[in-house]
Amino acid sequence: MADKTIPIFVPSEKPVKLAKWKIKQGTVVTQGQVLFLYxxxxxxxxxxxxxxxxxxxxxxxIKVKEGDVVEPSSAVADLEECRHPTVMMEMCAECGADLRSEETKKLDVAIVPMVHSVPELKVSEELAQKLGKEDAERLLKDRKLVLLVDLDQTLVHTTNDNIPPNLKGVLHFFLRGPGGPGRWCHTRLRPRTQEFLESAAKNYELHICTFGARQYAHAVAELLDPEKKYFSHRILSRDECFDPRTKAANLKALFPCGDNMVCIIDDREDVWRHAANLIHVRPYSFFQSTGDINAPPPIEEKPKLTIGKNGTQPQVQEMPTLDAEPDENLEKPANNFEKPTEGSNGKVIKEVMEEKPVDIKEGNEKIEEVELPPAEPVWTETSDGQIEVEDPDDYLIYLEDILKRIHKHFYDVYDKMGQKQIPDLKIVIPEVKSEVLTGTSLVFSGLVPTHQKLETSRAYLVARSLGAEVTQDFTDKTTHLVAVRAGTAKVNTSRRITEKKSSKLHVVTPDWLWSCAERWERVEEKLYTLQRGGQSSCRRPPAHCSSPPPPPAPVAALRRRTPSGRFMDTINPLLSFSSDDIADMDREVEDIFNESDESSTDDEKPSQDDVDDEENLKEDQLIRIDEESTQDRLQETQDSSNESENDEEQPRPRKRPRKSTPPSDEEPPDDDDSSWNLMGAALEREFLAQD
Known part of the structure; x- marks a missing residue:
């Protein structure tokens, strides 16, 4: 905390008597504080x-006692200068020094913000390492790990669209914006969220990491954990993120001793830079027309016209603002909502709120409605007047089991190491995932394009991450054939192999492999058996099941030597010239061409006859003459074909008669072939210019 020691001398050139000390040894003093009386x-x-x-x-x-006489050159005490280990809003929390002054700016002040929701509170690297080590020891003593939890489309789904206020299971809250009227947010918790948090809190210390604003993050945390027994103050929002496009930049500050004990669950892996300790969860979507409202904008993404929310016309603003009267708006539905009426099939019919896709044609404001696909959720009205929507999502059941297995595997390895070394979850998590299909051998049919290598396909990478072996053709160890459609050569071969072998060869659709990757467990093959004449439409894995491996570290390319062995021979010679040298060379070339043009102009002065000659006409005149000659030739050909029956001996005209001029001694004789060549060249240039 303190490195520099400053001796305190008597402020006099003559001896003084120290009357009384105002401080004790170990006291933290501020600038201007009274130390003693003399x-x-x-x-x-x-x-x-x-x-x-x-x-x-x-x-x-303290070197001098009270009542002693001190000589001018003697030190009365030693003071260790404060290194400002804890800083709050550019002020030292220990000595109270204002760090905005020029003198303190030269010192090594605290730079690590370890508190999630208070980025202004920073500590020094030395203190951060000490606190991080204490946190790791506390977690190991309690046999817990750290779990970073994303909010949007992981545990909740939020929309800013107008929805019915009596939608069952949807929570409403109002966010006031700075200098604006604010907006309504409607949030649906993922099924079994409370059970999941209660189970995960037994083995993990829960942290929230979201790209939502600070106000939004704390509002959703209040809905998830009203008693603050799961997350407490550990909430990291977009306002505290160092990088607006990635959350991984904050890991070093939150965990200065390393992220060996950190597990992450998120529906997006790009914001974590495809970290190995990330569990890529299936995105949760309840409001069919809304995605992640807090997703970071993609790089170089141009705005596109999107289809309106809930079948309405497209809106220009991304988040519509509402009136700043939350109580009245919450009790009274918006004017767009009509009272739901029950149709003949028992479904709730709403004129505005039905989830119908629309067809928007460019330049036409008319919106054409189409029929709902059968996969849309069914909306029903309960006896108490609330609208209930079927929500079959059950992913948190499998995610809870995945986290339990990771926790057990981590501490099994920790105990085997004699509790002397902390395992790394970036190694533990892939090991747990690789146990899913251990002992299986797969063969693909219709999954990998013919022009692609098997080892580079997505299906191969997914299967290998689950621990399965993948071969191009059948072997004695083959246990599964993953086929897109029936009737292929490999499917027919699998039936013959099944008849000969005692063990059964499972012929399944790709959905079986994707389900295993999603749940991290071997799913029953009977649920995904390939039927006769059947065909699967899921040739490619879902986004949350096909996590690409991290890119390899760039390797410096070896410099190729030339036969001469000199380095200068490998450099482009133009790179050795400066911009001024290249400009001078350009001017020299232009001067040479200008001189040649002037000389040719002086030597050759065309006569009036040459200008009027057809061979010296401009390009557009040549094209017009060629078009006229083409039409004349077509007309003459038709006339000749009609007259051939009456007079077969009449010669057929081959060329259009051209105006002749008396030849002169100075110019060459008129040549028809040369004029035709010029016109053909002009037409060729015209067509090339159009291409």
Whole structure:
């Protein structure tokens, strides 16, 4: 905490008597604080004077007792200067020094923000390492790990659209924006969220990491954990993120001793840079027309016209603002909502709120409604007037089991190491996942394109991450054939193999492999058996099941030597010239061409006959003449074909007669072939210019 020791000398050139100490050894003093009282022996000797500290720090030692006479060159105490280990809003929390001054800016102040929701509170690296080590020891003593939990489309789904106020299971809250009227947020918790949090809190210390704003993050945390027994103050929002596009930048500050004990659950792996300790969960979507409202904008993404929310017209603003009267708006539905009426099939019919896709044509404001697909959720009205929507999502059941297995595997490895070394979850989590399909051997049919190698396909990477072996053709160890459709050569071969072998060869659809990757367990093959004449539409794995491996570290390419062995021969010679040299060379080339043009102009002065000649016409005139000649030739061909029956001996005209001029001695004779060549060249240039 303190490195520099400053001796405190008597502020006088003559001996003084130290009357009384105002501090003790180990006291933290601030700049300007009184340290002791003294008497000047050169004067009357009765007046007490105060000695104030010129630096902030800790009194390490006191060398003079009260009543002793101190010589001018003697030190009365030693002060260890404060290194400002804890800073709050540019002010030291220990000595109270203002760190905005020029003197303190030169010191090594605290730079690590370890508190999630208070980024202004920072500590030094030394103190951060100490606190991080204490946290790790506490977690190991309680046999717990750290779990970073994402909110949007992981545990909750939020929309800003207008929805019925009596939608069952949807929580409403109002967020006031700075300088704006604010907006309504409607949040649906994922099924079994409370049971999941209660189970995970037994083995993990829960932290919230979201790209939502601070106000939004704390509002949703209040809905999830009203008693603050799961997350407490451990909430990291977009306002505290160092990088607006990734959450991984904050890991070093939150866990200065390393993230070996940190597990992450999120529906997006790109914001964590495809970390190995991430569990890519299936995105939760309850409001069919809304995605992640707090997702970071993609890089170089151009705005596109989107379909309106809930079948309405597209809105220009991403988040509509509402009136700043939360109580009245909560009790009264919006004017767009009509009272739900029950149709003949028992479904709730609403004129505005039905989830119908629309077809928007460019340049036409008319919106054409189409029929609902059969996979849309069914809306029903309960007896108490609430609208209930079927929500079959059950992913948290499997995620809870995955976290339990990871926790058990981590502490099994920790115990085997004799509790002397902390395992790394970036190694433990892939090991747990690789146990899912251990002992199986897969063969693919229709999953990998013919022009792609098997080892580079997504299906191969998914199967290998689950611990399965993948071969191109059948072997004695083959246990599964994953086929897209029936009737292929491999499917027919599998039937013959099944008849010969005693063990059964499972022929399943790709959905079986994707389900195993999603649940991290071997799913029953009977649920995904390939039927005769059947075909699967899921050729590619879902996004949350096909996590690509992290990119390899860039390797510096070896420099190729030339036969001469000189380095200069490998450099482009143009790179050795400066921009001024290249500009001078360009001017020299232009001067040479200008001189040649002037000389040719002086030597060759065309006569009036040459200008009027058809061979010296401009390109557009040549094209017009060629078009006229083409039409004349077509007309003459038709006339000749009609007259051929009456007069077969009449010669057929081959060329259009051209105007002739008397030849002169100075110019060459008129040549029809040369004029046709010029016109053909002009037409060729015209077509090339159009392409």
């Amino acid at each position: 008497k000047d022996l050169a004067g009357d000797g009765e007046e007490l004077k105060k000695f104030k500290s010129s630096h902030a720090g800790t009194v390490s030692s």
